[in-house]
Amino acid sequence: MNALEVTNLTKHFGTFVAVDNVSFTIPEGVIFGMLGRNGAGKTTTIRMLMNIYEMDAGTIKFRGNRVGQEFRDRVGYLPEERGLNTKMRVLDTLLYLAELKGKQGAAVKDKAMAFLTRFELDTRTRSKVQELSKGNQQKIQFISTILHDPDFIILDEPFSGLDPVNVNLFKDIILELKAQGKAIIFSTHLMEFAEKMCDHIALFHHGKVLLSGALAEVKQRFSSCNVVLHYEGSIEFLRSLPYIRKVQDYGNYCGITIAQRNDSQRLLRDVLNHDVVVHKFDANDISLNDIFLSQTGAQGEAA
Amino acid sequence: MINRGLFTVYKMHIKQQLLSKAFVVATLLMPVVMFGIIFIQAALMNISGAEKSHIYITSDDQNLLSSIEAQLQTRSEVSKGIYKMEYQLVSAAAFDEFLASKRADILANSNNGLFFIPGQALDDKAVRFYSTNLGNQILRQSMSETFNQVLNRDHFSTLGVPAADLEFAVKTIDIKGFTVSEHGAEQGSVGNTAVGFGMAFLLMFSIMGIVMPFSAAIIEEKTNRAVEVLLTSVNPKQLLAGKIMARVTTGVAQMFVWLLPLFVFVLFPASMALPPQFQIDLGPGIFLFFFANYVLGLCMLLAIWGGFSAMFDSTQDANQAMWPISMLMFVPFYAVFAVIRNPANSVAEILSMTPLTSLYVMPVRLATLAVPLWQPLVALAANGILVWLAIKAGGKIYRISILATGQQPSMQQFFKWLRQP
Numbered sequence: 001m002n003a004l005e006v007t008n009l010t011k012h013f014g015t016f017v018a019v020d021n022v023s024f025t026i027p028e029g030v031i032f033g034m035l036g037r038n039g040a041g042k043t044t045t046i047r048m049l050m051n052i053y054e055m056d057a058g059t060i061k062f063r064g065n066r067v068g069q070e071f072r073d074r075v076g077y078l079p080e081e082r083g084l085n086t087k088m089r090v091l092d093t094l095l096y097l098a099e100l101k102g103k104q105g106a107a108v109k110d111k112a113m114a115f116l117t118r119f120e121l122d123t124r125t126r127s128k129v130q131e132l133s134k135g136n137q138q139k140i141q142f143i144s145t146i147l148h149d150p151d152f153i154i155l156d157e158p159f160s161g162l163d164p165v166n167v168n169l170f171k172d173i174i175l176e177l178k179a180q181g182k183a184i185i186f187s188t189h190l191m192e193f194a195e196k197m198c199d200h201i202a203l204f205h206h207g208k209v210l211l212s213g214a215l216a217e218v219k220q221r222f223s224s225c226n227v228v229l230h231y232e233g234s235i236e237f238l239r240s241l242p243y244i245r246k247v248q249d250y251g252n253y254c255g256i257t258i259a260q261r262n263d264s265q266r267l268l269r270d271v272l273n274h275d276v277v278v279h280k281f282d283a284n285d286i287s288l289n290d291i292f293l294s295q296t297g298a299q300g301e302a303a
Numbered sequence: 304m305i306n307r308g309l310f311t312v313y314k315m316h317i318k319q320q321l322l323s324k325a326f327v328v329a330t331l332l333m334p335v336v337m338f339g340i341i342f343i344q345a346a347l348m349n350i351s352g353a354e355k356s357h358i359y360i361t362s363d364d365q366n367l368l369s370s371i372e373a374q375l376q377t378r379s380e381v382s383k384g385i386y387k388m389e390y391q392l393v394s395a396a397a398f399d400e401f402l403a404s405k406r407a408d409i410l411a412n413s414n415n416g417l418f419f420i421p422g423q424a425l426d427d428k429a430v431r432f433y434s435t436n437l438g439n440q441i442l443r444q445s446m447s448e449t450f451n452q453v454l455n456r457d458h459f460s461t462l463g464v465p466a467a468d469l470e471f472a473v474k475t476i477d478i479k480g481f482t483v484s485e486h487g488a489e490q491g492s493v494g495n496t497a498v499g500f501g502m503a504f505l506l507m508f509s510i511m512g513i514v515m516p517f518s519a520a521i522i523e524e525k526t527n528r529a530v531e532v533l534l535t536s537v538n539p540k541q542l543l544a545g546k547i548m549a550r551v552t553t554g555v556a557q558m559f560v561w562l563l564p565l566f567v568f569v570l571f572p573a574s575m576a577l578p579p580q581f582q583i584d585l586g587p588g589i590f591l592f593f594f595a596n597y598v599l600g601l602c603m604l605l606a607i608w609g610g611f612s613a614m615f616d617s618t619q620d621a622n623q624a625m626w627p628i629s630m631l632m633f634v635p636f637y638a639v640f641a642v643i644r645n646p647a648n649s650v651a652e653i654l655s656m657t658p659l660t661s662l663y664v665m666p667v668r669l670a671t672l673a674v675p676l677w678q679p680l681v682a683l684a685a686n687g688i689l690v691w692l693a694i695k696a697g698g699k700i701y702r703i704s705i706l707a708t709g710q711q712p713s714m715q716q717f718f719k720w721l722r723q724p
Contacts, residue, residue: 047531047706050534050535051534051535051538052531052534052535052706053706072535072536073536075535077532077535079528079531079532081528081531082528083527083528083529083530083531083532084527084529084532085524085527085529086527086529088319096311096315097532097536099311100308100311100312100533100536100537101536102307141532144532
């Protein structure tokens with residue numbers, strides 16, 4: 001069963017079409033990557049899911065029913081631009097936001113304390129939010145997103161501004177939530193994270209969904225005649241080889257499009273003959289980043 | 304409309320407001336400030352009246368000069384030495400020379416002065432005053448009173464009027480007021496009037512204290528993006544309504560504390576032994592009306608403030624753009640002065656039923672007059688209609704503009720948003 005079905009969703013701001021006839025489905029218990037450049041329509045779509053913006057057209061169904069208050073109570077939302085009442089105390093903030101979702105009492109308080117301990121903020125319960133560092137404020141925002149035990153979680157750029165240790169902590173908790181069977185929307189323009197964490201994706205570009213589906217299927221669809229090479233040395237010679245169609249070089253990793261599937265053997269030989277140290281050679285593989293670039297025609301930003 | 308989300312927002316804000324230091328300080332400090340202002344004003348008037356002065360009284364009529372001197376010796380300012388008096392008989396022809404001789408002393412202190420009361424003043428009451436400070440109203444009024452008494456007495460005595468009759472003539476009239484009601488007539492009191500005006504002032508202070516900070520709170524929540532998270536749980540109208548309800552409750556609690564001594568006095572009139580002219584005689588009706596109208600006024604102004612503030616990204620921009628709307632708060636208060644001279648005049652009657660001005664004027668009229676019941680009811684109904692319109696418009700503007708950032712709102716955009724469904 002699908003957790004969420006979005007059909008023909010459209011939103012205009014004046015004459016500008018921010019979201020243009022977008023459709024996608026999110027199965028239960030998956031991490032769904034909402035991918036695209038800045039301004040592609042991801043956040044506007046999320047805001048319509050959350051009923052923050054009214055949609056101009058389309059339908060949104062949660063477990064077969066049109067979304068309403070029930071959905072809003074069962075969703076946890078981490079917005080791209082973090083937002084907390086900075087003058088409130090840490091524990092009061094968490095309890096207030098949980099109560100707005102219909103959860104209150106000692107159990108919620110205990111759970112809040114458990115999360116605060118895990119995030120090493122248990123000594124700051126009486127601190128005002130504005131007294132915390134930006135990273136710690138983000139932890140509070142993240143805890144408030146999941147404290148009420150939502151069935152459906154929307155994380156808009158959850159790792160932005162976090163140090164590697166906290167990225168890892170967030171990632172672990174997200175995977176725990178997935179293991180608990182919760183459906184998670186993970187909106188990002190960072191393809192590396194999306195590729196590692198997502199089961200399903202939708203690729204947004206100029207307000208439209210260019211492609212969507214299970215990540216494995218999408219990669220399979222685009223991976224034919226593609227090679228992913230992790231290397232040391234110079235691969236400039238590749239561009240002059242007749243069976244090479246395209247090279248996306250990132251320094252010590254590159255995506256290579258070859259003319260035919262069996263050209264991969266010739267490619268490996270040529271690479272070794274040019275004294276290139278090969279760390280990894282994946283034939284018929286393609287990175288999500290290469291798919292993104294090939295579909296959007298974009299360079300640089302998503303890399 | 305009242306649901307869990309709204310109640311949670313209300314509960315959080317009421318806790319934040321009532322337990323805040325600002326509320327405790329404002330509630331306890333405001334009566335102190337009010338009484339302080341009255342005390343300081345009285346003290347200032349007292350101090351300004353007690354300024355030391357050197358005053359010359361001159362006349363070309365010895366009898367008149369002696370009468371004035373005798374009368375002035377009875378004045379406390381003279382007997383205490385605050386006014387140092389000097390009396391001099393000077394003919395009209397020699398006056399300029401005398402004035403020149405005293406010029407240096409008059410120039411030395413702006414409170415010094417010279418009065419010339421010619422014998423002719425017994426017929427035309429024309430007196431001349433010489434000073435560097437002709438704006439010294441305290442000295443002029445104080446001397447004018449004495450001169451008038453002396454001139455009246457001397458003028459009529461030359462006509463053979465007996466001294467007792469003369470004392471009667473110079474005595475000022477004392478009109479004692481009696482309030483006529485269906486139950487009869489009772490000696491009037493300024494107590495009710497004072498309470499009426501006091502309530503209008505408290506209303507003004509409270510509305511300012513409750514409404515004006517609302518703008519900053521709305522803008523802060525908008526700029527720190529907390530509103531986006533809240534809107535995933537409650538809709539904008541519920542969010543705004545919860546905030547308004549919390550502030551109204553805070554305002555009512557604050558006003559209740561301020562009026563508590565008055566309630567005690569009204570319920571137990573014997574608890575304060577006031578002289579008859581200061582007695583307070585108020586029924587519960589005025590308090591019911593006062594609180595009902597206060598709640599309506601707060602709802603109306605908070606809805607307008609909430610809606611407008613949501614259009615801005617900074618408090619500075621909001622303050623600049625909203626000053627014309629601030630007039631909705633201040634201008635109606637000045638209508639109170641329309642009832643000072645006559646609470647029953649037709650202007651006061653109309654203002655007491657006009658939305659916004661009725662907030663301040665009707666309590667004063669209710670305290671001082673037997674106002675027909677339909678008039679406060681009309682005032683409440685008119686304010687009620689305006690509250691409904693303000694909440695509808697303010698709620699709509701808030702809903703649309705609270706997430707709109709990065710653009711300076713224009714009047715055109717405001718009316719466009721207002722027309723949206």
